[in-house]
Amino acid sequence: MRAWRDHLSAALPRLAVVVHDLAMVWCCWTGLHWLRYGFAANPPPVDWWSTQIAIVLVAQGLVFWQAGLYRGLWRFASVPDLWNIVKASVIGLLAIVLGLFIYNRLGQVPRAVLLAYPFALVGLLGTPRLLYRAWKDSSSERYGRSPVRTLILGADEAGDALVRDLRRSGAYQPVGFLDDAAKLRGSKLHGVPVLGAIDDVVEIAKETSAKLLVIAMPAVEAAEMQRVVAACERTGLPFRTVPRLEDVLVGRSLPGELKEVAIEDLLGRKPVLPDWKAIRGWLGGRSVMVTGAGGSIGSELCRQCARHGAQRVALVEIDELALMTMEAELRRDFPSLECIAVLGDCGDPAVIRHALELAQPDALFHAAAYKQVPLLEAQLREAVRNNVLATETVASACRNAGVGTFVLISTDKAVDPANVLGASKRLAEMVCQAMAVQRSTHFVTVRFGNVLDSAGSVVPLFREQIRAGGPVTVTDAEVTRYFMTIPEACQLILQAAAIGSHDAIYTLDMGEPVPIRLLAEQMIRLAGKQPGRDIAIVYTGLRPGEKLHETLFHADERYRQTAHPKILQAEARSVVSEQVLGTLRGMREACARYDQAALGDALQLAVPEFLPADEPQEQHVATIVRFPARDSRRI
Template structure:
């Protein structure tokens, strides 16, 4: 009963509009006839209803319905709606002419009426719609006293659409635009004046009594966005921004939302446009298994795979809370997706064999790893166990079961490694390369990239928490830099690389320009409405064990060539001896069982010739200063 009532209730507005339009058609027909007959000396009586009137209403009404005239709302009537009215009137007049011709060959209808009918009908139909919209807009404008006054930066398409949305909600009242285009100054957009350039934001905000600034320039690059944010900060007012189109398409924001300016908006990462056709062709209808599925990269890989056609996803995770969290997220977002959660350690051969048996995946993404540089310097055994031996266990099991593609998520720290994380990840790369010896059907693909913004354990959530507590924000060194990209961007490029990868291939993602961590901290403090050094202190603590000032993306002995995607480079892998790698893994397994860290360290250094551990002065001299000294090394010759 309730569903029947709901259908009737939802149909009433359309029936009311349809009835209105038919009344307007009848009225238009009556007015045109009476005006035509008024020109005669003796005006005949024109009936209010006749067969001709019925034909007109029937023909015009059918055209209205066929044109979908009742799918829109009067509240949002605009030029496209008027264009639809014009087409409906023109086509309706043809239907009326055809109907009257077959009825009585126009025996009782003046030709002048037929000629004027479509043009007059547009006015009868369009005027009430525009009056209704103007009345609703006027109501919204009259309620602006209770709404927050908004100053909009950017008088382009995004700004124009923003004004429409703000007026519809009634929560905010747009008072003015600012734009650097001088030709726009003094003009009006949707009735809102453009009062000047962006640099005058502080003065105009005071004059207009604005309470909020909104940046309506979603396509700005990093330097321009940093400038605009600095202008907003100078006003002392809160500010928001219109979300980027890619955020709306990925479901991270809703159209019309106002979002806080995030640190990724200031770092210059341009939107990634992968080859979705290639990715969907590779993933569509297939099964994938993700190790470390509850982590930052692992969970986003699961979402991206589900979004782009995977039929079944196996989630392998050792952390029960992380596993149940990503399982719940996927179930809510993708109710038709088949999800196979597996709780366990991917380094356990029985666990990975069970996961592969129940899922029978076409591709395995190995995202499980230990990644915290200072911690791993003190836990060599666990780093080798998780980053090397577990990788070998998963990769070998994929080969034995005939998995089509194995993707290793690596790191830029594997290039010229100076710490345990980099060395273990480099050895994991070499292990995969050794397994892909030409006899295996499995493609082994390695993807390297740097830090991801807002990942668990990264500096962004650490800085955010320190700022929330009032500081200080701790930075290791004033000169330290790192490469950054967003989690969705990294995951999308991983899929792009894996979809078109060759056997034993190593890919490096274009990370853009390195970001000074000091600048990152200062920007995050400003985004929180504070001033660095005044409201929130920045303290430099010195580089931690295993850390260096700058990371490298490319190895001097690896040649790199572009791929079909501009942000992915393929490395020419260095030669690896499968026998040598197998011997090293055997020694590591034995030393791992015995907890022999000395042998683990020795084997790691021999297996990874590029591994040059950093020497700290406090280790060499017993001093307490935390200063990193890079050892001298011989210059290499490029091939």
């Protein structure tokens, strides 16, 4: 019964418009006849109703309906509506002529009436619409309101809540919904009509004079989001989206907040939802330490630890500005948190020993590392010193101090490494395995793929190139990578630490790899431009150390499910502790001499699966866009 009433309330306004328009057609037809004969000496009687008038009303009414005259709202009548009326009037005249010709060969129909009919009808239909809009606009101005006319894509629970939030803000005026569910067509939510399907957004945005589009579809699949975004882009209007529920729950977004569509919304993989109960149970009341605390991963780890119950967070960072910024943020956002900041190189035994004495952590997250693949190919000494030897220094200090859990942040590039970064991180994993022989400390390794928007990654590079007008540089048309967001990567790290098996290597089931070419195209579109037309994409060839495709799993590491369905645990390959630690002693001596040849031989011997990638392909462009160097010490 309620649904029937809602349908009736939605249909009545349109029925009133139909009656008005047909009444204007009757007035136009009979009025023109009266004017034609009104000044004659012996005018014939004017028929106020006849079969002829019935044919005119039916023919013109059908044309009105087919022309979509009743999809628009009078409140937002504009030039497109008037043009629609002009077309409907002209086509309607042709339909009337055809109908009357069949009926009576156009007998007793003055030619002057036919010529004047479309002009008169346009005036009779357009004038009331424009007057109504002018009256509504003046009413809004009189009360000091100038809200942004907003069209909402999605008429389910999210759209319902969004209408209430927009109206409470007073800055937005919802003018209609678009939804692909046919059963919702013509219905209303909070008095706002469902005007059509999402693919109709271009026409309906013009008809409603919308100035903003909001996508209220937070749980939609990435492929569907791509379709919706493409439809929004065709309008040329700005568009926003509502945040996902998990973003609201963890505090990354506010309820009702409108945000820009992010690249992670379009990449085709659902975010991994962590077991927050397990994480909070493990983290609550603990003291934790993060090395590389000012980097992309390190800083988000600090935030999530503070947000989910850590009592004390210690920050170790070599960059003074990054350390100062992160400390200030934690003190501002978490006043009850005990925050300890230590400036220094975590590879310095005195620094890490001092930090451990101050913080007395229950867990340490080792996020400090160099990570830029092409750069490290020519910087072997620093890669080994920071990624391998510093890991050994921190891990050894944690074991000596009795820290409960040591978590190494590793990478998918450590699987069958083809570059110095991957080989150095694989050796760092082996160091942790060697340290795990003495079981006073749990050593946990977490591997994941590329992190969207991390410092020095491809996303900020593409964004800068797009802002500069292009071109966007992609190494190869076929290159693919696994991607995850910064918060997702940190949730994986915390989840793995909470699972907490001794001497474990965890990796994420990351779904399908993403072509970098597709990533570039999506980012260009999100910037409101078209790939190849507004922004060029050029292919520069693989850089030193790069592979076309990354590998998540090693053939000799048997994987099994964990308590979390998307986190897999690898059975670590056995290592000889004495051999690994002996290799490190030789590497320290080679570092002291800056003997890169000896370091290369030692790294190849320690990581026999390390097969350096082929020489980079010939450059396809003469000019390479360069940007200011970033501090790549932190992940």
